[in-house]
Every structure is written in C-alpha cells, then in structure tokens.
Amino acid sequence: MHSSPFISIIMPVYNACRINSNYLVEALESAINQTYKNYELIIVDDGSTDQSSKLCQDFIQSYQNMKIQYFYKENGGQSTARNFGAGKAKGDYLCFIDQDDIWKENKLETILPYLDEKTDFIYTDFDSINEAGSTILSEIHRKYLSLYDRPHPKQNIEDILYQDVFVMPGLMTIKKETFFKINGFDEELSGYEDDDLFLRIFETGNIKYLPVSTLKWRIYENSYSFSNRMVKSRLNYWEKLIKNYTSQGKDRRRVREISSRFFYDFLSQAISQYLKNDKLFYENFKGLKKVLGYIPCVRKWFYQCIFLLDAERAIGTIHWIFTKYEKILYQIRKNLHRQITFRKILVYFLNHTFLHRYLPKSINRERLAGMYIQGNGIEIGALKDPLKIPKSSKVKYVDRMSVADLMKQYPLKEKDLVPVDIIDDGEQLESIDDSSLDFVIANHYLEHCQNPILALKNMFRVLRVNGILFLAIPDMNDTYDRDRIPTPFEHLLRDYEEGPEWSIKEHYKEWVTQVDKIGEDKVVEKNIIMLMDIKYSIHFHAWTQIEMVELLAAMKRIFKLPFLIELVFKNGQEIIFILRKINQ
Numbered sequence: 001m002h003s004s005p006f007i008s009i010i011m012p013v014y015n016a017c018r019i020n021s022n023y024l025v026e027a028l029e030s031a032i033n034q035t036y037k038n039y040e041l042i043i044v045d046d047g048s049t050d051q052s053s054k055l056c057q058d059f060i061q062s063y064q065n066m067k068i069q070y071f072y073k074e075n076g077g078q079s080t081a082r083n084f085g086a087g088k089a090k091g092d093y094l095c096f097i098d099q100d101d102i103w104k105e106n107k108l109e110t111i112l113p114y115l116d117e118k119t120d121f122i123y124t125d126f127d128s129i130n131e132a133g134s135t136i137l138s139e140i141h142r143k144y145l146s147l148y149d150r151p152h153p154k155q156n157i158e159d160i161l162y163q164d165v166f167v168m169p170g171l172m173t174i175k176k177e178t179f180f181k182i183n184g185f186d187e188e189l190s191g192y193e194d195d196d197l198f199l200r201i202f203e204t205g206n207i208k209y210l211p212v213s214t215l216k217w218r219i220y221e222n223s224y225s226f227s228n229r230m231v232k233s234r235l236n237y238w239e240k241l242i243k244n245y246t247s248q249g250k251d252r253r254r255v256r257e258i259s260s261r262f263f264y265d266f267l268s269q270a271i272s273q274y275l276k277n278d279k280l281f282y283e284n285f286k287g288l289k290k291v292l293g294y295i296p297c298v299r300k301w302f303y304q305c306i307f308l309l310d311a312e313r314a315i316g317t318i319h320w321i322f323t324k325y326e327k328i329l330y331q332i333r334k335n336l337h338r339q340i341t342f343r344k345i346l347v348y349f350l351n352h353t354f355l356h357r358y359l360p361k362s363i364n365r366e367r368l369a370g371m372y373i374q375g376n377g378i379e380i381g382a383l384k385d386p387l388k389i390p391k392s393s394k395v396k397y398v399d400r401m402s403v404a405d406l407m408k409q410y411p412l413k414e415k416d417l418v419p420v421d422i423i424d425d426g427e428q429l430e431s432i433d434d435s436s437l438d439f440v441i442a443n444h445y446l447e448h449c450q451n452p453i454l455a456l457k458n459m460f461r462v463l464r465v466n467g468i469l470f471l472a473i474p475d476m477n478d479t480y481d482r483d484r485i486p487t488p489f490e491h492l493l494r495d496y497e498e499g500p501e502w503s504i505k506e507h508y509k510e511w512v513t514q515v516d517k518i519g520e521d522k523v524v525e526k527n528i529i530m531l532m533d534i535k536y537s538i539h540f541h542a543w544t545q546i547e548m549v550e551l552l553a554a555m556k557r558i559f560k561l562p563f564l565i566e567l568v569f570k571n572g573q574e575i576i577f578i579l580r581k582i583n584q
Helices: 021-032 052-062 078-088 107-114 157-161 176-181 193-204 228-245 252-275 280-292 296-308 311-324 326-335 342-352 365-372 403-409 452-462 489-498 501-515 521-533 545-557
Strands: 007-013 039-045 068-072 093-096 121-129 135-137 173-175 207-218 376-380 394-399 437-443 463-474 563-571 574-581
Touching (some): 021 039, 021 052, 052 068, 157 252, 173 176, 193 228, 365 574, 437 452, 452 489, 489 501
Parallel strands (some): 007 039, 437 463
Antiparallel strands (some): 463 574, 563 574
C-alpha cells in the first residue's frame, strides 16, 4: 500500500439542524481539520427537510480549497447514506463520521502507520461528550467496558453476539475493497448496523485495534440513538442474529444469550422513555414482549408483568423493583469476578429477593413514598390521612385553617387530625419560599382547589430541581363524583385567567344535586348558601385518569412547567402521579 493512502471520509446527514446546527458544524470542522491531508470528504444528505442542505453548502463555500463533495438522496436511513457515499468514494480506505460527533484532529494520522495490505479494518477507543462538548467519560473501551468483561480487541464471536460491541462508525477505517466485498452496511438496519458490519468483518477479514481515543461520541436525549427507526432496527437485528447464528434456532444457548442481550436493551430503553413520558416507550415494550418468549428462565417470572398488565403498569412495576434492589445489583457486579449478564442478575433477583411479592397488588402509597420521598417537604390537606414517609425524611403539614377550625367543618376529634404546622392557602403557598422543598405531597387535595392550575404552578414553584410532587387524585368513576361531568381543561383555564368566582356557585349546585342528591329547588338553594357561607371544601372539580393526564400535558405545553412524569399508578379508587421537577 502507498505510504500516503488516499482516504475517503463519509458523513451521512439528516435533519441535523433539528436539535443544534452547531453539532454538524463541529463534526464537519473536525473532519477537514485533520493533521493528515490526503483525503476527501463526502457529505451525503439523506433527504433532510430542514436547513441542513444550506448549512452544508455554505460550509463547502467557506472551504473551496478542500476536497469536499455534497450529494442529496431520498431518505433511506444512515446505512443507505453511508453505502451511497462509499459508491462515490475515490479513496483506498473509507472512514465514517456522524453528524453530531467529533474526530480528534490526529485521527487519520494515528491510524496511518497501521494501514497495510494485510489489514482490512482498523478501529480505536473513544470518549463520550455531552451536549456542550464536555467530556463525560474517556477511553471507554479500556477504562469502563473492560471492567464488565467486554475487552477489546474481540477474541471470539460470542463476545460480539451476546453484547453490544461499541465500535461505532466513527471509530472505523475499512479498506474499500473489503467494504464492497461484504456488501457494506446492511440497509435494513438503521441502528446496530455498526455491530452487524463489525461481526461480518470479524468472520472474514483481518482486524487491528488501537487502544487510543480518536472520537468524541456525543450523547444527548434526542439523538438518533433514541429514534423510532432505532427501535425497529433493534428488533430486525435480533431476528437476523437468531436466524443466521443459532442454526435456525437449534442452538438454544445462543438463542437464549442473544435474546437476553436484546431483552435488556428493550427493557432499559422502555424504562428510560417511560420515565420521560416518551411515546417510543410503547414500541420498546412491544419488542420486549417479543424477545421475552425466547428466554425461558425470565419468561416464567415476568409473565404476569409483561403479558397480563398494561404497558405503563408493567414497566412502572419493573422500574420500582430494580430501583428497590439497586444496591444488590451493585454488590453482584462488585463481588463476582466473572461475566455478569443481565439474565444472571435477573435470576439472582428471583432466587434471593422474592421479586414476585412486589407485583402491583402490593404497591401502595407507602411503598411509592419509600421509593420517591426524601429530604424535607410539606403535605397539603392531610387531615386524618397523612402519607407515611421514610423516617429519614421530614414533613410539615399545611392546611387552610387550624385544627380547631377544621374540627368545626369535619366530624373529627383533635386526636384524629395531624397537627397543622403551617396555616396557608394550599393554592398560593405564600409562606413558602421558591425552590425550598424536596417534596410536596397533595393527596386528594387538587379536586378541592378552586383554581387547580394555580395550585400546580405554586407546588412546582416551591420545589427544588429534582424535587417530587406526590399527587393522588380520586378517579371520579369510582367515587361519589361518578354522576358528574369531568371538568374540561377549558373550564380550568378560565378559572385561572378570570379567577374562580364566576364558577363557584355552579360548583356548589352541582355538588348539592349530583353528590348530595337533593332535588327540591328551595332545599338546593338553601344548601348552596349554607356551604358557601362556611366555605365548605367540596370537590370543585372531578377527573378520570384521562382528563388528569390531559391537564398535566397542558401544564407542560401551555404553562411550560418543567417536570417529568415518573409514574402513573391506578391504586384502587385513586390515581397516583409521581412528578419530578427538572431544569427549565
């Protein structure tokens, strides 16, 4: 091979401006600013509909002295884009870089001494960076993956079949002749296509590994790795491995181990997306169910969770279990000096922690409080039913009046009521500073609010970032509100914008007629006046789970409240919402 081989750098681009156009600019600059100069850059626009095309054209105009080509094609996925670029390449070797990653400036110079006639494929170590470009982890192969028995270079095919390989395209340098000999990237895959290419090279070619980082791999929430196309590709790749590497399913050990790998991938993504209220959660859940049937030791125990429950309750339960036993998981990894697969961890759980006890029938307020409540906070309107919280946490009780005044409205004795530490309007919380609490508990309180939107805004106002709002709402279908009409969001919005005075009397009338079931006009009017005089706390509003979710969605969409829905759980006659405050 010539001592200065011509290298073709291929960059697939698709709607790169949808998140941050600077990522694409940084990727392009890292490609053309290489210390080794005998290369060309081929940009393949895979049908972008944003400003990516203009950005690329402007970039080329700024570097007219460089060998840069731009091609536009119909959208087909990143594998088709890379193969298209390879077809236009004039180089002896092909390198790849994604639109949001960054090469180190000596990437090409580092691999150059190791390119020879006998070498088909070279790859290196890498670092990970965040949205801002700051390093999260460095030398990931050497410092981290090796701790979990995933060393590089790979020694056998099982290491590639049973685990994610972590050899992304940005690490690869492949002889062009070899690339076409193995038919390039599998165009049915837009995710795991790098593992698939590596596997086929491993079987047929000569691979070299350089234990030095040459790539900064950018990780962020809306990257391609978390797309719908990736979910479908995950399932396609699993099916491909089962078909081609298990003797058509006869090698039961390989079927089990390969499926365990993808079971973990589907499960971890489903949990992550469930916590973020991401609709992709459902697609990962479908994949999880399909793969589960190929793992006998898991199928028996997870059948109730995965197949008998709806998706939300199933993943919510599994997430709770894994969080509960996080310390056990850590001890397993720390103490056992051998390969620990997800399946082995799961079997350990099942044998040693009686996970089947913690299916939804035994999840209740107290268990959820033990999982989510910590630090210092308040509970609004607890009356005689305070939430039992962990002993390490501290709570103060907020109500609109003193215990003595509460006793005048409710047929309760003083010993039955929690002490009122703070007398305040729960909708206003004027006596509580912004961002001062770790948690706010509001169980069966929001329906008593005349202005629920204002109440929610102030609950989040007093929470610190990462603080928890523990909210329980009665499902009107299961309570004495069942004959009422669910409160529409438009009504709540008017209460917020105009003040709730316009609707107060109608609320009391609805309560007297639909809940107290008083039909005589004179008695109705008399009761309305009496309840209004003493400001009796009725259910001013009523919701089912659907209307409540719509309200929360509107709070994010219209009022920009910064929160994630950690958990939604139907607990008998009530619905529990666990909401976590996040940064704006």
